[in-house]
Amino acid sequence: MPADLHLHSYYSDGTFSPEEIARRAEAAGLDTIALTDHDTLLGCRETAEACRRRGIRFIPGSELTVEWDGWEVHVLGYFLDAGYEPLRMALARFQRVRQERLSGMVERINQCGVPLGLESIHASAQCRAPGRPHVARALVEEGFCASYDEAFDRFLRRDRPAWIPKCRISVEQTLELIHAAGGVAVMAHPGLNQIDAAIPVLREMGLDGLECYHSRHRPAQVTHYLALAKENGLGVTGGSDCHGFSKKKPLIGSVAFPRHHFEHFLEAYRLRSAAASPAVPSIPKD
Numbered sequence: 001m002p003a004d005l006h007l008h009s010y011y012s013d014g015t016f017s018p019e020e021i022a023r024r025a026e027a028a029g030l031d032t033i034a035l036t037d038h039d040t041l042l043g044c045r046e047t048a049e050a051c052r053r054r055g056i057r058f059i060p061g062s063e064l065t066v067e068w069d070g071w072e073v074h075v076l077g078y079f080l081d082a083g084y085e086p087l088r089m090a091l092a093r094f095q096r097v098r099q100e101r102l103s104g105m106v107e108r109i110n111q112c113g114v115p116l117g118l119e120s121i122h123a124s125a126q127c128r129a130p131g132r133p134h135v136a137r138a139l140v141e142e143g144f145c146a147s148y149d150e151a152f153d154r155f156l157r158r159d160r161p162a163w164i165p166k167c168r169i170s171v172e173q174t175l176e177l178i179h180a181a182g183g184v185a186v187m188a189h190p191g192l193n194q195i196d197a198a199i200p201v202l203r204e205m206g207l208d209g210l211e212c213y214h215s216r217h218r219p220a221q222v223t224h225y226l227a228l229a230k231e232n233g234l235g236v237t238g239g240s241d242c243h244g245f246s247k248k249k250p251l252i253g254s255v256a257f258p259r260h261h262f263e264h265f266l267e268a269y270r271l272r273s274a275a276a277s278p279a280v281p282s283i284p285k286d
């Protein structure tokens with residue numbers, strides 16, 4: 001179990017600091033991790049440093065929300081160059097929309113007769129990319145919901161009263177942006193979206209990999225997506241999607257992800273960066 005390539009910190013909607021992530025990665029015996037906060041690379045420098053001190057290889061990343069045929073798809077960008085200006089501008093825009101969305105969600109929850117205060121969320125969401133998990137945690141902490149899941153079920157899930165879409169850009173634009181920023185693009189948790197039809201289409205547009213291994217994929221889904229990755233010539237990745245404690249335990253390191261897939265993934269990155277682009281990011285070497 002050498003790698004966990006899908007982790008969130010408190011720079012987006014996770015609860016762990018970079019230091020805590022690196023410490024837990026070490027305890028779990030991981031030799032490589034990626035940080036994939038939503039719409040931000042802010043935690044990457046700190047996480048890289050915390051990993052460097054422990055001899056863990058670190059890959060900078062971010063999870064972006066894109067739109068395909070009216071569906072929401074999450075795309076993980078790895079090895080992104082945080083200094084690439086068009087990427088910085090896009091992330092700033094996504095973050096702005098997330099902040100407005102946070103106020104909108106709270107307003108709608110208030111309209112349902114639940115007097116949740118925006119201040120209590122701001123106190124816990126210091127990050128620039130707040131999301132529904134912040135609202136769910138505040139609803140539980142303030143005693144308005146018995147559990148995190150209840151908060152999603154009553155208010156935050158799609159088609160519930162406080163559901164507001166995020167800023168989404170098209171798949172084409174996103175893949176272009178990731179590649180121009182020196183990155184590799186991977187479709188996150190296809191088993192949660194269940195729009196397999198998107199996979200060959202995104203592949204045509206330049207998608208590099210498929211996150212076949214994920215903490216919420218059942219074994220049959222892993223097998224299914226491994227076959228689809230092979231059929232479509234896509235690389236294979238995996239990660240826990242840890243956001244902190246989930247049902248009292250952290251998911252980090254919980255997803256077994258065979259080494260040879262990881263080597264192929266790195267190879268795809270090397271090929272990309274050899275073929276491209278002025279904006280090749282600096283990553284720690286083996």
Ligand code: AMP
Nearest residue numbers: 038130131132133148149152157166243
């Ligand atoms: P956002 O990016 O603000 O839309 O929030 C997405 C995050 O909310 C995901 O990364 C999950 O961690 C969490 N999430 C989404 N749907 C649910 C759900 N039904 N139950 C619990 N957590 C969820």
Ligand code: ZN
Nearest residue numbers: 008013038243
């Ligand atoms: Zn998240």
Ligand code: FE
Nearest residue numbers: 063074188189
């Ligand atoms: Fe996701």
Ligand code: FE
Nearest residue numbers: 006008063241
């Ligand atoms: Fe995620």
